[in-house]
Amino acid sequence: MKIVSIVLLLVSAFLSLKHGWDAFQPPTPQQAKMMADLGITKSFVPVVGALSIAVGLLLLFPQTFFVANVLNAVIILLIMAFSLRAGxxxxxxxxxxxxxxxxxxxxxxxxFKF
Structure with missing residues (x-):
């Protein structure tokens, strides 16, 4: 069970860091269209990117593990809500x-808590 937890933690941290880093890269035409469809402005993208990077780093520390997972879930729920609002x-x-x-x-x- 611990190995599964370690693998999922590393995958989650990697995905958060990758998505955060991607937010600071020039968007592809498909990404720009998707963000426009969801109603996400260009000025909001770096905020989400910085938050995603912070979540990826906070996941690695036991003191901030719970808060990082809650923030990660909130970011995903926001994406889902924007998607549903856009149909x-x-x-x-x-x-x-x-x-x-x-x-x-x-x-x-x-x-990793002992």
Whole structure:
């Protein structure tokens, strides 16, 4: 069980850091269209990117593990809410497994705590 928890923690931290880093890169035309469809402005993207990077780093420390997972779940819920508001049910459904990841990590607890 501990190995599963470690793997999920590393995957979650990697995804958060990657998505945060990608937010500071020039968007592809597809990404720009998706953000426009969801109603996400260009000025909001770096905020979400910085928050995602912070979450990825905070996941690695036992003192901030719970808060980082809650923030991660909130970010995913926001993406789902923006998708549903825009009428894009497919994107909202795709985010469900990603919403389960921080909740599962909270349930499994921090794996490196001695």
């Amino acid at each position: 894009n049910v497919k994107t909202a459904l795709i985010e469900i497994p990603f919403l389960c990841l921080p909740l599962l990590l909270i349930w499994l607890k921090y794996p």
